[in-house]
Amino acid sequence: MENVLEFKNVSKYYGQKKALDDFSVVLTPGIYGLLGANGAGKSTLLNLLTDSIKRTSGEITFNRREILKMGAEFREKLGYMPQKQGMYEHYSGERFLYYMATLKGVNKKQAKLQISEYLELVGLEKDAHRKLGGYSGGMKQRLMFCCALLGNPEILILDEPTAGLDPEERIKIRNYISEMAKDKIVILATHVVSDIECISSEIMFLKEGKLLAKDTPEELIKYVDDKLFSIKCGRDELKSLIEKYPKGTVQQRKEGLVYTVVREQCPEGFEKSSNVPNLEDVYLYWF
Numbered sequence: 001m002e003n004v005l006e007f008k009n010v011s012k013y014y015g016q017k018k019a020l021d022d023f024s025v026v027l028t029p030g031i032y033g034l035l036g037a038n039g040a041g042k043s044t045l046l047n048l049l050t051d052s053i054k055r056t057s058g059e060i061t062f063n064r065r066e067i068l069k070m071g072a073e074f075r076e077k078l079g080y081m082p083q084k085q086g087m088y089e090h091y092s093g094e095r096f097l098y099y100m101a102t103l104k105g106v107n108k109k110q111a112k113l114q115i116s117e118y119l120e121l122v123g124l125e126k127d128a129h130r131k132l133g134g135y136s137g138g139m140k141q142r143l144m145f146c147c148a149l150l151g152n153p154e155i156l157i158l159d160e161p162t163a164g165l166d167p168e169e170r171i172k173i174r175n176y177i178s179e180m181a182k183d184k185i186v187i188l189a190t191h192v193v194s195d196i197e198c199i200s201s202e203i204m205f206l207k208e209g210k211l212l213a214k215d216t217p218e219e220l221i222k223y224v225d226d227k228l229f230s231i232k233c234g235r236d237e238l239k240s241l242i243e244k245y246p247k248g249t250v251q252q253r254k255e256g257l258v259y260t261v262v263r264e265q266c267p268e269g270f271e272k273s274s275n276v277p278n279l280e281d282v283y284l285y286w287f
Helices: 042-049 093-103 108-121 137-149 167-180 217-224 235-244 279-286
Strands: 005-014 017-027 030-035 057-062 078-081 155-159 185-190 202-207 210-215 228-233 248-253 256-262
Touching: 005 042, 017 042, 017 057, 017 210, 042 155, 042 185, 078 137, 093 108, 093 137, 108 137, 108 167, 137 155, 137 167, 202 217, 202 279, 210 217, 217 279, 228 235, 235 248, 235 256, 248 279, 256 279
Parallel strands: 030 185, 030 202, 078 155, 155 185
Antiparallel strands: 005 017, 005 057, 202 210, 228 256, 248 256
16 A cells, blocks of 8 residues: 555644644655745754654644654654754764664664665765765765665655755765655755756645645646746846846856846846746746
């Protein structure tokens, strides 16, 4: 039977502030991008799922069972890659994974097999015995991804997994996620559109705690299909254009600068853009 994770009217208040507001979705195996600006409620949602904080109202169920009642049984099904790395710098990469496997209750035989497999998967097998203090930021992120995979979880939670990485490392992490997510429910929270546009089966847009949209990338792009307008401009004009129409992107073309905005109506002086719409445009439209 296919696993089903469901959020039913979930809310989280801090005093009068709504960090998450009546959030409802149904998730089955696949990669779900969770997009939103800082403060949109992404981390709150993930912390509710890991039971790190208590929800104000609503239900979260896994295969129709309330996760709070499942307790440790549900936590065993989770793999979590936090945004901030917490590592013992004097441990080797391999020792750290064995330590994390023990905390997750993975037996020694399974831990040995999984650690060997995951280190090879992320290209760290030759660096397994190096101290973590000598790892680059990208190597640490790859190791944290291995930690999340220990125990073969059914739900994988990734909070800003490519934060602070260079383009090459970002691509590596995205490829690992895509490869390992075939039979898992993966929630990938980020504010970087390029992290999820190629690997997500569906994307959820979260703003001020509210779910604005949940759909495939192809369907979401249709939201802005006729809402892109462009204007050629010089560098002197660009500043005033950005101040007047802040939802836009700048491109350097051979004929000069082109400023493209996402709007319901065509602004004066602009014309329908020849750009092919993408998820970045959808992000600008919603936020």
